[in-house]
Amino acid sequence: MFNQVFKNKRVLVTGHNGFKGSWLTQWLSLLESDIFGIALPPLTNPNHWDLLKINLKKEFIVDINNFDKVKTCFEASNPEIVFHLAAQSLVKEGFISPQKTWSTNVLGTANVLECCRLSKSVKAVVVITTDKCYENNEWTWGYREIDRLGGKDPYSASKSSCELVVESYKHSILNPNNKIKYATARAGNVIGGGDWSSNRLIPDAIRSVTRGDSIELRSPSSTRPWQHVLDCISGYLLLAENLYLKGNEYSNAWNYGPEDSARKTVEEVIVDLKKHIPNLTWHINSKQATGESGQLHLDSSLVKSKQRWRPVWNYDKSIYETAEWYNMWIKYNKVNTKNNINNYIKDATKEKLIWTIN
Numbered sequence: 001m002f003n004q005v006f007k008n009k010r011v012l013v014t015g016h017n018g019f020k021g022s023w024l025t026q027w028l029s030l031l032e033s034d035i036f037g038i039a040l041p042p043l044t045n046p047n048h049w050d051l052l053k054i055n056l057k058k059e060f061i062v063d064i065n066n067f068d069k070v071k072t073c074f075e076a077s078n079p080e081i082v083f084h085l086a087a088q089s090l091v092k093e094g095f096i097s098p099q100k101t102w103s104t105n106v107l108g109t110a111n112v113l114e115c116c117r118l119s120k121s122v123k124a125v126v127v128i129t130t131d132k133c134y135e136n137n138e139w140t141w142g143y144r145e146i147d148r149l150g151g152k153d154p155y156s157a158s159k160s161s162c163e164l165v166v167e168s169y170k171h172s173i174l175n176p177n178n179k180i181k182y183a184t185a186r187a188g189n190v191i192g193g194g195d196w197s198s199n200r201l202i203p204d205a206i207r208s209v210t211r212g213d214s215i216e217l218r219s220p221s222s223t224r225p226w227q228h229v230l231d232c233i234s235g236y237l238l239l240a241e242n243l244y245l246k247g248n249e250y251s252n253a254w255n256y257g258p259e260d261s262a263r264k265t266v267e268e269v270i271v272d273l274k275k276h277i278p279n280l281t282w283h284i285n286s287k288q289a290t291g292e293s294g295q296l297h298l299d300s301s302l303v304k305s306k307q308r309w310r311p312v313w314n315y316d317k318s319i320y321e322t323a324e325w326y327n328m329w330i331k332y333n334k335v336n337t338k339n340n341i342n343n344y345i346k347d348a349t350k351e352k353l354i355w356t357i358n
């Protein structure tokens, strides 16, 4: 897969020990990359990263707000490919700590990109933002990459600002020979095993099951597009491959959303999860959560036509694999991540999504 681009390549992942970062790092490890990671100590206990026990070339426990330290990490790792995932990633935390959210998501991103610019090795940079970077007009149709950026809460606004930081590096802060190719990747509500973040639906549901109580649903009728984490990660890897091998035409913003059939309400997700986790129970708090949008989803036509990416696991499969991941962990203390990746690759191959460039 991926034209062997990642094999023996020096790859730096910021946020490697977070939910998405740990899945990406596991997949890169299967692709035999030399992986370096920058993050804070794991934010939850338990956490996916500690369960995976992946061998990194070097791990840097460094705050991306500290430019000098981030620069030292780049000098010590000389990466060719950078995936920037480190962020204050939670909408609710954005209301509690807006300045930290702005600082990490905007200035932290500027620090990482400045280190990329100063580095002699970096060739491709994929910056992970979110579907929430768009100005949300509560449209029933999907947002396209050309739609206006916005964000009414600190998290969303900081992520759309992060998009602008990347734009400025791409267009005006030139690096020697313009050798670095930057792109941003926008995705929505991601599910999969190994997430224990607060105030996310599936982690909250699993916590309620392990505690033996019932989960409170704050916005049961809010509709979201639900997507398995591997569908996101395959998109990020493909984007890095295209940036690395082909360059400029991929140096853009890209949406990675699931199919329309994966747009479900919060309550529907819980009902479907219960089919695989019978102990799950819930109750509804009819007060709408502050500042959360009713609906928002992405139009992913661009990436489908230009990069031949599309979701491999549909909604039912994504819910099933997520539930089974947690069932294996709860019942047998087993971590199903590598199996999930290998099965996902088999399914992608069956669908002739082998992601090589002709």
Ligand SMILES: NC(=O)c1ccc[n+]([C@@H]2O[C@H](COP(=O)([O-])OP(=O)(O)OC[C@H]3O[C@@H](n4cnc5c(N)ncnc54)[C@H](O)[C@@H]3O)[C@@H](O)[C@H]2O)c1
Pocket (backbone or CB within 6 Å): 014, 015, 016, 017, 018, 019, 020, 021, 038, 039, 040, 041, 042, 043, 062, 063, 064, 065, 084, 085, 086, 087, 088, 089, 090, 104, 108, 128, 129, 130, 131, 187, 188, 189, 190, 191, 197
């Ligand atoms: N999980 C989702 O549903 C989702 C949806 C859309 C976008 N995203 C974006 O994807 C990226 C990864 O999200 P996630 O779900 O894995 O988040 P996460 O909260 O699980 O992990 C965040 C990672 O960032 C690191 N980090 C946070 N602050 C840092 C700092 N100051 N210095 C260094 N490292 C720091 C953490 O240590 C951790 O490794 C984020 O940019 C997030 O905004 C996530």
